[in-house]
Amino acid sequence: MADLPAVVSGGWAPVAAGLLGALAVAAALLDGALAGRAAGVRSGMGQPAGEVARLLRQRRRTTVAADRLLWRIGGAGLLGMALMIVTVVPLGRWTLFDLGVGVVWVNALDVLAWAFVWLTGWGANSAYALVGGYRFLAHGLAYELPLMFALVAPAVAASSLRVGEVAAAQQGLWFVVWMPVAFVVYCLGVVAIAVWGPFSPALGRDVAGGVTAELSGVDRLLFLAGRYALLAAGAAFAVPMFLGGGAGPLLPAWAWVLVKAAVLLAGLVWLRRRVPALRPDVFMEVGWLVLLPAVLLQDLLVAVVVIGG
Amino acid sequence: MVTHLVFWGLAVVAVLAGVAVFVVNSMARASYSLALSFIAVGLQLLLLQQLYVGVLVILMMVMEMAIMAVYMNMFMGMNPAMMSMNMVHGARHALPVSVGVFLLLAAGALFAPWPSRRGSPPADVTAALGMELMGPKMLAMAGVGVVMAATIVSGVVLAAHRTRYDRFGDDLRRPRPADPQPGGVGR
Numbered sequence: 001m002a003d004l005p006a007v008v009s010g011g012w013a014p015v016a017a018g019l020l021g022a023l024a025v026a027a028a029l030l031d032g033a034l035a036g037r038a039a040g041v042r043s044g045m046g047q048p049a050g051e052v053a054r055l056l057r058q059r060r061r062t063t064v065a066a067d068r069l070l071w072r073i074g075g076a077g078l079l080g081m082a083l084m085i086v087t088v089v090p091l092g093r094w095t096l097f098d099l100g101v102g103v104v105w106v107n108a109l110d111v112l113a114w115a116f117v118w119l120t121g122w123g124a125n126s127a128y129a130l131v132g133g134y135r136f137l138a139h140g141l142a143y144e145l146p147l148m149f150a151l152v153a154p155a156v157a158a159s160s161l162r163v164g165e166v167a168a169a170q171q172g173l174w175f176v177v178w179m180p181v182a183f184v185v186y187c188l189g190v191v192a193i194a195v196w197g198p199f200s201p202a203l204g205r206d207v208a209g210g211v212t213a214e215l216s217g218v219d220r221l222l223f224l225a226g227r228y229a230l231l232a233a234g235a236a237f238a239v240p241m242f243l244g245g246g247a248g249p250l251l252p253a254w255a256w257v258l259v260k261a262a263v264l265l266a267g268l269v270w271l272r273r274r275v276p277a278l279r280p281d282v283f284m285e286v287g288w289l290v291l292l293p294a295v296l297l298q299d300l301l302v303a304v305v306v307i308g309g
Numbered sequence: 310m311v312t313h314l315v316f317w318g319l320a321v322v323a324v325l326a327g328v329a330v331f332v333v334n335s336m337a338r339a340s341y342s343l344a345l346s347f348i349a350v351g352l353q354l355l356l357l358q359q360l361y362v363g364v365l366v367i368l369m370m371v372m373e374m375a376i377m378a379v380y381m382n383m384f385m386g387m388n389p390a391m392m393s394m395n396m397v398h399g400a401r402h403a404l405p406v407s408v409g410v411f412l413l414l415a416a417g418a419l420f421a422p423w424p425s426r427r428g429s430p431p432a433d434v435t436a437a438l439g440m441e442l443m444g445p446k447m448l449a450m451a452g453v454g455v456v457m458a459a460t461i462v463s464g465v466v467l468a469a470h471r472t473r474y475d476r477f478g479d480d481l482r483r484p485r486p487a488d489p490q491p492g493g494v495g496r
Binding site for chain 2: 067069070099100105107108111112114118119122134137140278279281284285286289290
């Protein structure tokens with residue numbers, strides 16, 4: 001069994017936040033480039049930077065009788081969630097927060113998306129924004145249980161809820177190889193909490209931008225940045241859970257963690273233009289009749305292997 | 310020392326957020342005040358080294374309040390512009406009763422002869438708590454959990470407006486159910 005990651009002092013937290021930010025910015029640039037290519041523009045990479053500059057100097061839009069407190073909490077919350085998730089992700093030999101129940105910690109944080117996205121939709125006092133918020137919750141009812149059971153599989157295989165021990169249990173064989181269903185469902189869950197790609201009807205053009213309909217200026221910037229950060233944090237957490245942590249030839253462990261996270265993140269960003277939007281009402285049945293049984297069977301298989309082997 | 314201060318700070322937050330549930334005038338604010346109160350309690354449990362229980366309290370309560378907000382808003386038809394909701398009903402009787410119950414419980418907590426600590430906490434306080442609560446009845450409790458889940462499912466099935474005859478026809482021979490709401494797996 002490999003060495004468990006050592007806890008570093010809290011002074012390194014800004015570095016972890018910086019790495020998360022770098023991944024999120026890279027994701028935004030990649031998305032800009034892909035959007036540019038789809039639109040036939042030569043360099044779409046500059047588009048995200050332009051959007052940031054525009055939003056930073058845009059005046060806040062106000063709506064009548066908005067619930068401003070909850071609106072702001074919701075809009076800024078996604079970024080906070082992403083930051084809290086990466087605290088338990090070991091970067092090779094180091095970790096910020098070696099929590100004994102790290103897997104449940106991440107699970108508790110991903111549930112916060114229910115609160116934050118819905119509150120963002122609620123706070124503006126706008127019908128379209130609220131419709132978007134309910135669309136997200138409808139998606140949530142379908143993706144959350146499969147996501148929870150997908151996180152169970154690596155924890156059962158490692159007989160531990162400590163993220164470092166889950167990563168260390170994959171010496172030789174990565175969990176993604178023998179629990180692919182759990183991995184796919186987990187990735188679907190990450191895409192969902194980031195309101196990304198197939199789960200973007202909550203921000204749909206048919207409801208004038210849904211949850212983001214009335215968001216403007218810095219609030220919009222925070223919400224959008226939070227989505228990219230959540231994608232990045234989800235990809236980073238997949239590394240110790242499914243992709244063998246820092247294991248790999250030549251490069252040091254920390255570099256492998258970043259490489260794997262970046263590759264998975266690029267895949268998730270790319271997915272946006274390849275997968276059609278999942279209608280919440282239609283996806284509900286898929287979640288309960290396909291994903292949930294599939295991932296439960298995966299858990300059963302893993303449990304049998306662990307007990308038998 | 311810092312732990313003590315944080316613990317008491319969280320206790321104050323939990324109580325004040327709990328009071329806020331009955332003060333604010335919007336369903337969303339009431340729901341999420343309650344969620345905040347539970348999050349503070351969950352963090353207190355973390356300070357008691359009940360890591361699993363604490364994180365689980367936060368997880369369950371945030372999810373529960375999100376669902377509660379959905380139903381409350383669905384059935385009460387609320388939006389932020391018409392904040393006129395009140396969580397207190399029948400205040401004339403309810404207030405004295407609840408104040409009385411609070412004083413009774415608080416008096417119990419303050420005046421009970423708490424035993425002094427013998428020995429030291431076990432290494433895994435969560436496992437110790439589980440053994441203390443359930444002990445040899447663990448299997449029975451796990452069985453009760455399954456029975457409860459089955460009861461919920463049967464309750465929903467019995468309460469459902471549409472039966473299998475509506476869906477599959479009187480002789481149950483319809484190959485695809487006639488549902489008003491199409492599903493995603495092509496039935």
